[in-house]
Amino acid sequence: MKNTVTLTPSDIAQMAGVGLSTVSNWRSRHDDFPGPVSGSGSSRRFDADAVRAWLKLHGKKIQELSADSVLWNLMSQWRPLTSVEEAAGMVSAFLVWRAVSDPTSPRFAGNLSEAAQWPALFQHSDDEDLAAAVQTSVREYQEKREDKYRTVFEDLLAQLDGLVGRPDGTTANALKFTLNTINSFKAEELGQIYMAFQDRVTQSLHRGYDDYSTSQDLIDVLVAVSKDIPGSVHDPAVGSGRLLFAVGNHGDDRKHLTGQEMLPNVYRQALQHALVSGQNNVHLELGDVFSTDYFDPSCAQVVVVDPPYAMSYRDHDQLALDHRLPYGTPPRSTIDTAWLQLAIWYLGSNGRAFVIQPSGSSYMRGSADIRANMLKSGTIEAVVSLPAGVAGRTKIPVDLWVLARPGEVADPDKVLLIDRTDQEQLDPEAIAKTLREWRTEGKEPAEKHAGIFTVSDILEKESILTPQRWIAYQDDSVSLESVIADLEALHETTRVLDTVTLDPVALVPAPHTPTLGSVSDLVKAGSVKVLRNRSRRSDADEAENGLPVIDGAWIHGKSGVQQKVDPESLTGEPLITEPGDVVLQNTGGLAARVDDEGGQLVLSPTLHVLRLQDDRFLPEYLAEMLVSSVNRRQAMGAAIQRVRLEDLQIASLSMNDQQQLVTQFDTVRQLQAAAQELLDAASTARDALVDGVTSGVIKIK
Incomplete structure (x- = not known):
């Protein structure tokens, strides 16, 4: 049986020094990218050697994975035999076992017989009784340890009891691979590696260890x-x-x-x-x-x-x-x-x-x-x-x-x-x-x-x-200084409107009514592809190194910190945006926005991605047309309003006309933001005046 280190897309991104979206693009655009060797959907895993060869062939940089990533991928050897949590526990226990049983380790117990020490285990590398040999060594440690630390390997012994003697040899293969991998680390770094691996387990599983x-x-x-x-x-x-x-x-x-x-x-x-x-x-x-x-x-x-x-x-x-x-x-x-x-x-x-x-x-x-x-x-x-x-x-x-x-x-x-x-x-x-x-x-x-x-x-x-x-x-305390500051802020805000200039637009009667096409028509014509999220996030959680998740605030252009989720924690293929995608919300209000950068996750069932397939439309123009008043009036529903995506109408204009309209839209949006800023400043100044007078802090002279 071949022991193969397998990688997730996140591991490949780390190895190549790129983002997850780049790895996704490699997989979709390069026919020679190695196919998955196990898993499905976002849980696919790839042969590490094959990925390295592909990166080298295409001139991509390659950097070695961290020890915790190596150990995390090592757990794939145990997944056919036990749960992910138990596999993590076994890998952790073997790290500790090497620390106390290896004579070169600074944590070496010192009183173990030569037969019970770490190097002796490699004498069983071709035997099917390797699990039993590990148990024998650990039990000697327990017998010679008289304090509470004699119990640290009880879970490992119990797990091996259920794996010893399997006729297919999978236990021995997984054990050999585990021992060889852990043996490749420097003995003096085992403590740091152990902690890094525990952090990885906590971040990846979001259960089990994380609860404690x-x-x-x-x-x-x-x-x-x-x-x-x-x-x-x-x-x-x-x-x-x-x-x-x-x-x-x-x-x-x-x-x-x-x-x-x-x-x-x-x-x-x-x-x-x-x-x-x-x-x-x-x-x-x-x-x-x-x-x-x-x-x-x-x-x-x-x-x-x-x-x-x-x-x-x-x-x-x-x-x-x-x-x-x-x-x-x-x-x-x-x-x-x-x-x-x-x-x-x-x-x-x-x-x-x-x-x-x-x-x-x-x-x-x-x-x-x-x-x-x-x-x-x-x-x-x-x-x-x-x-x-x-x-x-x-x-x-x-x-x-x-x-x-x-x-x-x-x-x-x-x-x-x-x-x-x-x-x-x-x-x-x-x-x-x-x-x-x-x-x-x-x-x-x-x-x-x-x-x-x-x-x-x-x-x-x-x-x-x-x-x-x-x-x-x-x-909330009011002072003369705070009221004056609010009034001065209002005065400064009035000047914001002067910074935005809306050039007069030369409008003439249209020679004819533009052709309207529904989103359904655009899909049939091959101009647009509509993508919906098919993944589930029952086990997903925030991850610092994950991808940002598009939410309603982002759609409406509001600032704020976006949640980040590791795509590997999702069940099913995640929907990741590409530059130029139009993200549409059609439930609870119609809204659309262009993702200029890409690389964001779409998880909500109320959000859809429109990906342009030709140069018939500018994405900025498409986003504006999707939320027209004509389309908003198509909303249906008593409690929650919803617009059928397929029925949304888009006017077909020349590329030059689209570009001119987009320029005007940008200016109008700047004016809208400036007006909102002025409105907020005016509201604050009014409250300050009322509170100042009410509290006896100010008087108009």
């Missing part, structure tokens, strides 16, 4: 805000350990890293992480922290928690008796606020806890008493609202709570609130600077989206700690 791993964005924030606080670190919901170890690697006097996890398989993953990365100061425990706590109060100067969100607890009545929750029993619907109280319990003197919470914890009525008690006791130093999606495993907005032991916050009578929800590019260091200056110097933030608010005022407002709400109060 903190996103890299949140890790960056928590590392930044905690690194200047010396001392040991504790995480009572440690998950896979990524957050604990990242914080533990930044900061002074990190003598002990401790954590507890309730799920056995996730706990073993955290142990694997500690082993392969050489974290010798780690103490992890397995168990439900709400029923059995293995750690003492005041055990750490830094507590970090990114707990499961909106989790209910089966023995909720027992929480009322928990002495670690002095500020109140959380509601039955969610124990989110229990994690806040636990974090304080573990804090030593002058330490700080950094807890991620769903935004509901800051305003839900069921938690109001807990918030009030925490505020009165002086344990809440700051709350920072973070952008939606930063948590990775969920799109709900989350907040960072900064806590201290009672009375040890920067100012027991005040709370720092920071709103970062509209920040496109999160700046962890800026957040850390604002928090540090408030904690150490009592310095109030100069930034616009932050403020200091009194505990008494917050208590009067049902103890709501939502930063956006309080900062909105602060921003």
Whole structure:
């Protein structure tokens, strides 16, 4: 059986240093591009050697794939035998096994017999009992290890039990390929490779590991805000350990890293992480922290928690008796606020806890008493609202709570609130600077989206700690200067209209009525091809390196951050635009726009792509004609209006006439934007005058 490394289109793009849309074009326009060897739709996979040969033949640059990409593609060897999640677990375990069993590795266990060491496995390269040989070696490791790390390979042993002795030899083939691939890495880089692979698994699967791993964005924030606080670190919901170890690697006097996890398989993953990365100061425990706590109060100067969100607890009545929750029993619907109280319990003197919470914890009525008690006791130093999606495993907005032991916050009578929800590019260091200056110097933030608010005022407002709400109060304050500024802005905006000149158009009666053709007629004539999305996004999620998704805001020309999705996470062939495509929305209002750049995903069933097949129409002209008033009047439907795409009428004009019209359309659109800007400025100035007079700030002299 040939062991072939296969690549996804994303891998090919990485190898060639191009975008996904370029790879799509290669596949469609080059008959000699290698065909897929497995998969279907957007899940097709291509022979790596064949792709390299094609790139070389066509003079394309070739760069080696990263180690995590190599391992991800290695998993294709296991997919006929087990699930993707289990395959990822096996590959991870083999990385750790090499780290502890290879004499050249800095993590080598040292007490293994020669027969149980990594090199000995290659003596079985031609045998069908290779899986059994791995099990024998791992069991020797377990017998000689007397601490908790003896359990790290239990899942691997169980998986191999189900694969040993398969008559077709597929297990031995996959094992050989896995061992050879992992053996090609440098032993001293196994820890870095392990972490990169875990990140790849998290980003690609969006389930499994991701449920118990903190996103890299949140890790960056928590590392930044905690690194200047010396001392040991504790995480009572440690998950896979990524957050604990990242914080533990930044900061002074990190003598002990401790954590507890309730799920056995996730706990073993955290142990694997500690082993392969050489974290010798780690103490992890397995168990439900709400029923059995293995750690003492005041055990750490830094507590970090990114707990499961909106989790209910089966023995909720027992929480009322928990002495670690002095500020109140959380509601039955969610124990989110229990994690806040636990974090304080573990804090030593002058330490700080950094807890991620769903935004509901800051305003839900069921938690109001807990918030009030925490505020009165002086344990809440700051709350920072973070952008939606930063948590990775969920799109709900989350907040960072900064806590201290009672009375040890920067100012027991005040709370720092920071709103970062509209920040496109999160700046962890800026957040850390604002928090540090408030904690150490009592310095109030100069930034616009932050403020200091009194505990008494917050208590009067049902103890709501939502930063956006309080900062909105602060921003709504009226001053003489702000009213003058709004009026001056209106004056400046009136000048915008002078920058746009609409040249007189020489209009004459048309000699005849232009020929009208429907979209259906244009398709039959071969001038236009209509493309619709056929993929499904049940398992799709945002991906930083994915393609932007066209939405209603983009169609209407509004600015904003577009969601990005990895086409490989879609089921079925994705619809990716090409330069010059006209994207049409025909439901809930008629709208069209030309995609000048291409390379965007169309996922909505209400959007269609019109791809020109000849030079009969300018795409800009076609887009304008599609949304004419005549076409808009064809909308039907009681609740949601819809226009039949096939019935939309287009006037056939010469290319010269089309170009002149497009020029006029551009000018009219500029005037429309300028008029809207003027309207907005006028509305703001009017409100400023009314509010200024009402509040007694201004008087017309």
